[in-house]
Amino acid sequence: MEIPMQCYLIVALVMFFSGVYGFITRRNLLAMLMSLELILNAVNVFFVVFNRFLFPEHLEGMFFSLFVIGVAAAETALAIAIIINVFRSSKNIDNEEIKELKY
Amino acid sequence: MEASQIIFFILSAIIVVGSIMSVVSRKLLHAATYLLFVLIATAGLYLLLNFHFLAAVQLSVYVGGILVLFVFAIFLTSQVGELMPQSTLSRRIMGSVIVLSGFAFSTYVLMTHKFKTIAQSEISELDMQDLGTALIGTDMYQYLLPFEAISVLLLACIIGGILIARKK
Numbered sequence: 174m175e176i177p178m179q180c181y182l183i184v185a186l187v188m189f190f191s192g193v194y195g196f197i198t199r200r201n202l203l204a205m206l207m208s209l210e211l212i213l214n215a216v217n218v219f220f221v222v223f224n225r226f227l228f229p230e231h232l233e234g235m236f237f238s239l240f241v242i243g244v245a246a247a248e249t250a251l252a253i254a255i256i257i258n259v260f261r262s263s264k265n266i267d268n269e270e271i272k273e274l275k276y
Numbered sequence: 277m278e279a280s281q282i283i284f285f286i287l288s289a290i291i292v293v294g295s296i297m298s299v300v301s302r303k304l305l306h307a308a309t310y311l312l313f314v315l316i317a318t319a320g321l322y323l324l325l326n327f328h329f330l331a332a333v334q335l336s337v338y339v340g341g342i343l344v345l346f347v348f349a350i351f352l353t354s355q356v357g358e359l360m361p362q363s364t365l366s367r368r369i370m371g372s373v374i375v376l377s378g379f380a381f382s383t384y385v386l387m388t389h390k391f392k393t394i395a396q397s398e399i400s401e402l403d404m405q406d407l408g409t410a411l412i413g414t415d416m417y418q419y420l421l422p423f424e425a426i427s428v429l430l431l432a433c434i435i436g437g438i439l440i441a442r443k444k
């Protein structure tokens with residue numbers, strides 16, 4: 174007996190919505206970025222599962238997740254560079270206390 | 277119960293517990309550690325679905341690259357063992373309501389929709405040669421243009437990183 178598709182989807186759904194919850198409630202910029210990673214990762218799982226279970230003769234889902242992983246890596250590197258710069262200029266990365274974007 | 281089912285249950289338990297803990301834990305380094313477990317278990321899911329190359333990419337890029345970057349940034353910006361400030365109660369209640377209603381709605385849609393799934397037993401492992409030709413080919417279902425776009429994006433990211441991190 175094989176695992177039905179819905180099991181994978183529910184797991185990815187839990188991952189996605191915990192990422193959304195973290196993005197809403199976190200105040201630290203780095204923690205918000207981590208929640209964003211969770212969301213992107215859950216979307217990757219969705220793409221791969223739909224690819225494997227619905228259209229196994231094509232590879233769109235797999236290539237889309239590959240490109241999402243690449244974009245996520247670039248985005249995280251830049252965001253962390255920006256966050257460290259914000260920390261350098263205002264000694265704080267709390268999103269309620271950073272009121273200005275002046276560098 | 278087969279071995280693949282047991283492995284799936286273990287991986288999904290790690291993912292569910294880890295992703296919830298990683299957004300409610302108040303220590304930033306603990307949150308990053310839970311995220312690490314979630315990402316490794318996701319690579320396990322890819323292996324279970326026979327996407328071996330994707331699992332390798334997930335391990336090397338996400339776990340080996342992004343997470344190490346996170347840990348560096350955490351050490352640069354916060355004290356070890358420091359508790360993060362919590363957001364207001366109304367914000368947390370609003371977040372829970374949004375998340376729970378969204379989760380219930382999506383679960384309902386996914387459970388009631390009839391997917392035409394294809395049996396997994398006749399699917400074999402992906403050939404590396406097919407993958408390579410699909411990645412840099414120009415025919416239908418081949419992906420040279422996104423590949424080049426990603427390379428330009430990474431170049432822009434390198435230049436931007438240098439510009440941002442440079443001291444004046």
